Every structure is written in structure tokens, then in C-alpha cells.
Amino acid sequence: MAVKKAQMMPTFIYEGIDRKGAKLKGELPARNMALAKVTLRKQGITIKTIRQKKKNILEGLMKKKVSTLDITIFTRQLATMMKAGVPLVQSFEIVAEGLENPAMREVVLGIKGEVEGGNTFAGALRKYPQHFDNLFCSLVESGEQSGALETMLDRVAIYKEKSELLKQKIKKAMKYPATVIVVAVIVTIILMVKVVPVFEELFSSFGADLPAFTKMVVNMSQWTQKYWFVLIIVVGFAIAAFLEAKKRSKKFRDLLDKAALRAPIFGDLVYKAIIARYSRTLATTFAAGVPLIDALESTAGATNNVVYEEAVMKIRDDVATGQQLQFAMRVTNKFPSMAVQMVAIGEESGALDAMLDKVATHYENEVDNAVDGLTSMMEPLIMSILGVLVGGLVIAMYLPIFQMGSVVG
Numbered sequence: 001m002a003v004k005k006a007q008m009m010p011t012f013i014y015e016g017i018d019r020k021g022a023k024l025k026g027e028l029p030a031r032n033m034a035l036a037k038v039t040l041r042k043q044g045i046t047i048k049t050i051r052q053k054k055k056n057i058l059e060g061l062m063k064k065k066v067s068t069l070d071i072t073i074f075t076r077q078l079a080t081m082m083k084a085g086v087p088l089v090q091s092f093e094i095v096a097e098g099l100e101n102p103a104m105r106e107v108v109l110g111i112k113g114e115v116e117g118g119n120t121f122a123g124a125l126r127k128y129p130q131h132f133d134n135l136f137c138s139l140v141e142s143g144e145q146s147g148a149l150e151t152m153l154d155r156v157a158i159y160k161e162k163s164e165l166l167k168q169k170i171k172k173a174m175k176y177p178a179t180v181i182v183v184a185v186i187v188t189i190i191l192m193v194k195v196v197p198v199f200e201e202l203f204s205s206f207g208a209d210l211p212a213f214t215k216m217v218v219n220m221s222q223w224t225q226k227y228w229f230v231l232i233i234v235v236g237f238a239i240a241a242f243l244e245a246k247k248r249s250k251k252f253r254d255l256l257d258k259a260a261l262r263a264p265i266f267g268d269l270v271y272k273a274i275i276a277r278y279s280r281t282l283a284t285t286f287a288a289g290v291p292l293i294d295a296l297e298s299t300a301g302a303t304n305n306v307v308y309e310e311a312v313m314k315i316r317d318d319v320a321t322g323q324q325l326q327f328a329m330r331v332t333n334k335f336p337s338m339a340v341q342m343v344a345i346g347e348e349s350g351a352l353d354a355m356l357d358k359v360a361t362h363y364e365n366e367v368d369n370a371v372d373g374l375t376s377m378m379e380p381l382i383m384s385i386l387g388v389l390v391g392g393l394v395i396a397m398y399l400p401i402f403q404m405g406s407v408v409g
Contacts, residue, residue: 011053011106012036019044027053029110039116066131068167070104072160079157082150089116107131120144135285135298136160142288152288159284163277166364170273173266173371180382184389189224191393196221199397210400217396254306261307265378269370274308275339276363283356293320308334325352338362 012033015025024045030036033052040047074095081091092112099105107128114124122141125132136156143152200218203210210218224231245252260270281302285295293316300312311334318328326344329335339359346355 011109012050013053014040014045014047014050016040016045016047016049018046027109029106029113035113035117039113042116066101066104066107068160069164070099070101071131071136072157072164074099074104074108075153075160076157079150079153082153088121088149121149133301135281135302138290138294138298139285139288142290146289155284155288159280162280162360162364166273166276166280166367169367169371170269173269173374176375177378177382180386184386188389188393189228191390192221192224193228196393196397197225203400211396214396214399217393257306261305265374269367269374270305272363272366272370274303274305275336276360276367278303278308278312278335279339279356279360279363283353283360286356287353292325311335 010032011027011029013025013027014036015023018024028036028039030039033050036050037047040050077095077098078091081094082088086094089112092108092115096105096108096112099108110127111121111124114127115121120141121144122137125137125140139152139156139159140149143149146152196217200221203214203218246256261267263270278299281299282295285298286292290298296312296316296319300309300316303309303312311332314332315325315328318331319325324344324347326340326347329343330340342355342359343352346352349355
């Protein structure tokens with residue numbers, strides 16, 4: 001219910017005079033009119049007019065969603081403001097003014113309203129669990145309790161930036177082949193619907209038997225022309241069913257996670273990305289003063305893969321019984337020996353967070369190299385697939401003409 005209230009919080013438009021006598025106007029999210037007035041008075045604003053902002057239905061439908069990149073930018077800007085000595089509430093105002101996404105601006109102003117109302121920063125963030133996960137909130141809470149919020153925010157910002165960069169690299173590796181395959185399918189359908197029928201009319205005037213390959217392509221073209229809407233419905237249904245199954249079925253998600261690690265081309269990339277996320281998250285939480293057992297619990301969810309989520313929870317249980325982290329990692333057989341050795345050095349030297357940070361940096365670079373390697377490897381492969389598809393259709397259409405030419409000759 002807290003999430004729903006935060007999302008449905010009304011916005012109030014006000015005009016007033018500040019302590020210096022300067023006129024000002026702005027918008028303020030608040031639960032009700034009375035709370036909005038109290039918040040403005042606390043800021044030293046004498047209210048002249050205040051009214052609730054009307055909701056535009058079209059604007060709500062067109063509103064851009066809050067992305068992880070928006071959260072990352074917000075965190076970095078807030079960390080910069082606080083390091084410069086700007087008070088927290090004022091930092092919210094400055095950051096909100098500079099945000100291009102209205103939805104993110106609304107979230108920031110909502111957090112500002114919560115903090116002004118007496119809530120802690122971490123407590124305000126927890127009102128928006130769809131944007132700020134438990135790890136983010138825990139790190140901010142740790143910073144507030146230790147009195148080093150600006151340092152903690154800087155650490156969280158670095159973590160979010162590294163995580164976002166890693167995500168973008170993986171998307172880059174997946175996006176290129178997917179885009180080319182979609183284009184290839186569209187080109188093939190256009191050829192089947194528009195080009196092949198022209199040749200089919202030409203062939204019918206020959207009155208001769210067509211080669212088997214040409215017949216097959218002509219039959220496919222006829223089927224596509226007749227049942228193209230069925231094809232679109234089937235493809236649309238398959239995509240919708242896949243997304244729904246992924247959303248609702250944990251078993252299906254687990255199966256996809258396992259399949260991703262075994263994938264012949266992308267499996268190694270996914271593996272390195274998981275190790276990088278594990279190391280980066282554990283390094284950040286442990287350096288923030290979070291106990292190792294709690295840090296491992298937060299890290300388990302951050303791996304974004306059920307195989308490693310279960311492995312990290314097993315490590316957590318082993319560490320809770322008194323085992324060393326490096327030994328618990330080795331027992332799972334899921335982590336590379338380089339990562340295990342670095343953790344062992346970190347435990348012995350008392351610099352576990354620094355060693356984990358080095359592991360994370362190493363595997364982030366490995367992901368970067370793997371993406372570049374995959375891109376250069378996929379280009380000739382994709383061009384070959386396109387050549388087979390388009391070239392095959394062209395050959396099928398010109399094969400009867402070639403045969404007729406040889407007969408005439």
C-alpha cells in the first residue's frame with residue numbers, strides 16, 4: 001500500500017514569498033493540502049496561493065518510465081552535491097530541477113517531501129521499492145547511521161555506474177545480432193509477398209515444370225500471402241506467452257538462467273558478467289561496513305542468475321558456520337580460481353573489499369573484451385546468414401530462367 005500511495009501522491013502548485021522577501025513559485029508533491037502547507041512553512045515560505053495540480057490523462061499515458069540510468073544519474077548528482085557541502089533537502093531541489101524525465105523528477109520531489117516531513121533518507125527511498133532496491137536502501141541507511149552519507153552516496157554512485165556500464169555492454173552484445181535477424185526476417189517476408197509473386201506470374205507463362213527448389217519457394221510465398229495474418233498472430237502470441245511465462249513462472253526463469261550459462265556463444269559473456277556483479281556488489285557492501293553474512297545475502301540477488309543466487313546463499317550459510325569466504329567459494333565450483341585466490345589474499349591481508357574490487361574491475365574488462373570479440377565474430381556470421389536467405393531466394397527465382405537458357409543454347 002505504501003508503494004501505491006507514493007505513486008498516487010498529488011502535486012500542489014504554489015506561489016509565495018521566501019524569508020528574503022523574494023517571490024517564488026513551484027510544485028510540491030504531498031499526501032494532502034495541509035501537509036503541503038506545513039512543508040512550505042518549514043522552508044520559510046509565506047504562501048500566497050496553493051492549489052492541487054490537475055492530472056492530465058494523456059500526459060500520464062505518455063509519461064516516460066523511470067529507468068536504471070535515471071537512478072544512476074540521480075545518485076551521482078546527489079553525491080556530488082553533498083560532497084560540495086550542499087544540504088540534503090536543497091540537493092534534492094537542485095537535482096530535481098536538472099532532471100529531464102518528469103517521472104524521475106516526481107520521484108525525487110516525493111523523496112524530498114518525505115525527508116522534510118521527518119522521515120530518514122533511507123526510509124523515503126523505501127517508499128519507492130520499484131526504483132530503489134533493498135541493497136541501495138541498506139547502503140544509504142548505513143551511511144546515515146555512521147554520519148558519512150556523502151561518502152556512502154559516492155560509493156553507491158560508483159557501484160550504480162559500474163553496474164549500468166556492465167549492463168549496457170551486455171545489451172550491446174545482444175542487440176546487434178537481434179536487430180540484424182529482425183531485419184533479415186522483414187526483408188524475407190517482403191520478398192515473399194511482393195517479389196516472388198511477380199516471378200510466379202512469369203513462370204506460369206512458360207508452361208514448363210519448375211525446379212524443386214523454386215517450387216518450394218513459390219509454395220512458401222503463396223502460403224505467406226494467404227496466411228500472413230496467422231503468421232503475425234502466432235509470432236505475437238509466442239512473444240506474449242514467453243514474456244508472461246518469464247514474469248509469472250519462477251521455474252521458467254530458472255530454466256532461462258541455466259540456459260544462458262550454457263549458451264554456446266553468449267554463455268562465457270554471461271558468466272563473466274555474473275562474476276563481475278558478484279565481486280562489485282560484495283566489495284561495495286563490505287566496504288560500507290555491512291557484516292559479511294548480510295552483504296552476501298544482498299549480493300545473492302544482485303547476481304541476477306538463479307544458479308549463482310543459490311551458490312551465494314550456500315556460501316552465506318557456510319560463512320555463518322565459521323568457514324572462510326574463499327573456502328566456501330571454492331566448494332561451490334562456480335567461481336574461477338583467480339577470483340578465489342584474490343579473495344584468499346584479501347582475507348589474509350585484511351583488505352577483502354580492495355581485492356574484490358580488483359576482481360570486479362578485471363572481469364568488467366573481460367566482459368568489454370568479450371563484447372568486442374563477439375561483435376567482430378558475429379559480423380561475418382550474420383552476413384553469411386543474410387547471404388543464404390536473400391541469395392537463396394534470388395537463386396530460386398532465376399533457376400528456371402537459367403535452365404531455359406541452357407535448353408535454348
